[in-house]
Amino acid sequence: MIPMTQNSTIKALTSHVSVRDFTSEPVSEADRNAIFEAARASSSSCFLQVVTVIRITDPEKRRAFVKLTGGQRHIESAAEFWVFCADYHRCEAMTGKALDLGWTEQLMVGCTDAAIMAQSAMAALESLGLGGVYAGGIRNSIEEADRLLGLPENVIPVLGLAFGHPAYRNELKPRLPREALLCENTYREPDPALLENYDRELARYYETRSRSPKKDSWKAGIERILLRERRPFLLAYLQKKGFGKR
Known part of the structure; x- marks a missing residue:
């Protein structure tokens, strides 16, 4: 067994499961504010702070997001x-200048900062006993999501986060073993035997989990999802919004 320091933060992070079943209980204003403040304190590349969070409370917009995420x-x-x-967009509003935007690096920074901020929010809400799940599916119909959110040029939706009081939590899903993820000093080619063993472990998880057991595996998921989630319209959308032009 690998020796590992434990505290409440590490226990919460290593116990993470996606939650999709929620009670009708609202998240208190105090908890909601604490979650946002934790997210707001996240690291930001060069302290540009190029993330905006939009809280969706309009029931019609919620239903629209259900539809556009499939x-x-x-x-x-x-x-x-x-x-x-x-x-x-906020950077240009602050400086009052048309900045040198459209670079791929800026797109990477914006998406990275958004993901860091979303993960801080997830860690905070789980520490309060809540549960959540990310919604990358908002990019399935990204132009419609853009319209719903009223986004100006140089602002794009990256991902959503649904959260609340859990009505049900899945069992902890096995992750890739550390030997497949952690390299030292240089990249190490994946060990086929290690990956095959993990594939079988995840298949057993899917077959034996308490809710919605199914026959599936990591390998099958890779093949299925990488074909399904290509979203070929994204490049044209990003360039129209002022991103990834060069």
Whole structure:
């Protein structure tokens, strides 16, 4: 067994599961504010702070997001649904100048900062006994999401976060072993035997979990999802919004 320091933060992070079933209990204002303040304190590349969070409370917009994500009903049933956007429009508003935007590096910074901020929010809400799940599916119909959010040029939605009081938590899903993820000094080619063993472990998890057992595996998921989630319209959308032009 690998020796590991434990505290409440590490225990919470290593116990993470996605939650899609929520009670009708609202998230208190105090908890909601604490979650946002934890997210707001996140690291930001060069302290540009190029993230805007939009909290969706309008029931019609919630239902619209369910539809454009392909039927993710938890977006409507969760107490809270927040969308994290990469936002360079605020930079131009602050300086009063047309800045040198459109670089791929700026796109990477905006998406990275949005993901860091969303993860801080997830860690905070789980520390309060809440549960949540990310919604990358908002990019399935990204132009419609953009319209719903009223986003100006140089602002794009990156991901959503639905959260609330859990009605049900899945068992902890096995992750790739550390030997497959952690390298030292240089990249190490994946060990086929290690990956095959993990594939079998995850298949057993899917077959034996207490809710919605199924026959599936990590390998099958890779093949299925990388074909499904290509979203070929994204490049044209990003360039129209002022991102990834060069």
